[in-house]
Amino acid sequence: MSGLTPRERVLTAIEHKEPDRIPIDFASFTVSIYAHPPYGYNALCEYLGLTDVAEPVALFGSYVLNIDERLQDRLGNDFRSIQMGLPLPEVIRPDYIRLFPYGLLYKSVGGPFWYPDLANAPLKNAKTVQDIDNYEYWPDPNDPVYTVGARERARALHEQTDYAIIAEPLIPEHHCTNYQWLRGFEQWFLDMHRNHDLYDALMEKLVGSSIEIARRFYGEVGNYIDVAHVSGDDMGWQHGPFLSPKDYEEFIKPWIKKYLDAVRGLTKAKFFYHCDGAVFPLIEDFIDMGFDIISPVTARAKDMDPAGLKKRYGDRITFHSGIDMQEVMSSGSVEEVRAHVTSVVRELAPGGGYIFGVMVVPDFPPANVVTAFDTAMEVGRYPIRR
Numbered sequence: 001m002s003g004l005t006p007r008e009r010v011l012t013a014i015e016h017k018e019p020d021r022i023p024i025d026f027a028s029f030t031v032s033i034y035a036h037p038p039y040g041y042n043a044l045c046e047y048l049g050l051t052d053v054a055e056p057v058a059l060f061g062s063y064v065l066n067i068d069e070r071l072q073d074r075l076g077n078d079f080r081s082i083q084m085g086l087p088l089p090e091v092i093r094p095d096y097i098r099l100f101p102y103g104l105l106y107k108s109v110g111g112p113f114w115y116p117d118l119a120n121a122p123l124k125n126a127k128t129v130q131d132i133d134n135y136e137y138w139p140d141p142n143d144p145v146y147t148v149g150a151r152e153r154a155r156a157l158h159e160q161t162d163y164a165i166i167a168e169p170l171i172p173e174h175h176c177t178n179y180q181w182l183r184g185f186e187q188w189f190l191d192m193h194r195n196h197d198l199y200d201a202l203m204e205k206l207v208g209s210s211i212e213i214a215r216r217f218y219g220e221v222g223n224y225i226d227v228a229h230v231s232g233d234d235m236g237w238q239h240g241p242f243l244s245p246k247d248y249e250e251f252i253k254p255w256i257k258k259y260l261d262a263v264r265g266l267t268k269a270k271f272f273y274h275c276d277g278a279v280f281p282l283i284e285d286f287i288d289m290g291f292d293i294i295s296p297v298t299a300r301a302k303d304m305d306p307a308g309l310k311k312r313y314g315d316r317i318t319f320h321s322g323i324d325m326q327e328v329m330s331s332g333s334v335e336e337v338r339a340h341v342t343s344v345v346r347e348l349a350p351g352g353g354y355i356f357g358v359m360v361v362p363d364f365p366p367a368n369v370v371t372a373f374d375t376a377m378e379v380g381r382y383p384i385r386r
Helices: 006-014 040-047 069-074 129-133 150-160 175-183 185-194 196-221 245-264 280-289 306-313 334-348 366-379
Strands: 079-083 090-093 096-099 104-108 114-116 164-168 227-231 270-274 293-295 318-320 354-357
Touching (some): 006 164, 104 175, 129 196, 150 164, 175 185, 175 245, 185 196, 227 245, 245 270, 245 280, 293 354, 334 354, 334 366
Parallel strands (some): 293 318
Antiparallel strands (some): 090 096
8 A cells, every 4th residue: 555645544554454654653742742951852853953943832841832844744743733722820839830621730840840749639638529519620611712723723734734633632631640630649549449429529520521621622623633632541550550450440441431432422533542551451441442542552561562462452452652762762772772663663563553653752862763763664664574
């Protein structure tokens, strides 16, 4: 199959057919690029001779939102993204903000990194369902910030380009993560088992509000997109899932499925799930709920080796990335990066069902980043043999 457009290439791969080459994803939010030293966005542009790029507009001062088109083309990006607007954060101090739509408290921990302040989680002291109902920062789904300009941007990308368009609502779709940041990570587990009423009430608020926001956002862009980033909840450590498959099926799956079912009625786009960690025991549930793509396939996590995943699930879900971002990309040589990318592509790409992508964090040398994408382009042309 030759001469495909980027959109055709992406959709062919997701359908588990072999396109002309593997699709490449660069700098959609799920594989973000940071604007922070020692390397990151500016160093990568300079390395490739792009010296007249615009000043990066960055979320939290780190995730670049205005990626130069020349950089995307140079690295072979088959995607372009439509990101949903969000209310501006409330700056409490230069190093401390309240993030909306849920009033999450974030603190700077140095460099480009911001993390939720779980010690002061906004609902950590909630005791009753009434406390949940009375929380002052539940979003207004009718706020125009979620949809302003979205239809026009999505339609223009769909009609004037041949890229695969990915829609990224970002924060509202992180249902479990938002629960953890509102109540605290440990309290998330305790509520499941010890306070069912409060757990259900908070999940209903989170999922219900995100569905209402999704109805407005996807109502604007749903006809113009090819992929929808519908969840970003991490579910695993390095050694296994956060919770047992039984608990996942009882406490998490019904809520995520409720959201997916609502979005499924708004768009025909394929469903993308960003989920870090050793989640092999949960993949069957992910498929059952209707996820089409899982990312990033955490290479060094338990049971997440590309060969095993491809053998077990390769004909039922598309794998995204699978690249070792914990060691090889940051500290490996160019030769090691080339060998690693070649190995991953040859394991995951045969038969389709694979998309290449790498998040570009500040400690990835530009030479390694360019080598990774160039190698994917080179060895990712079909037919590919293991």
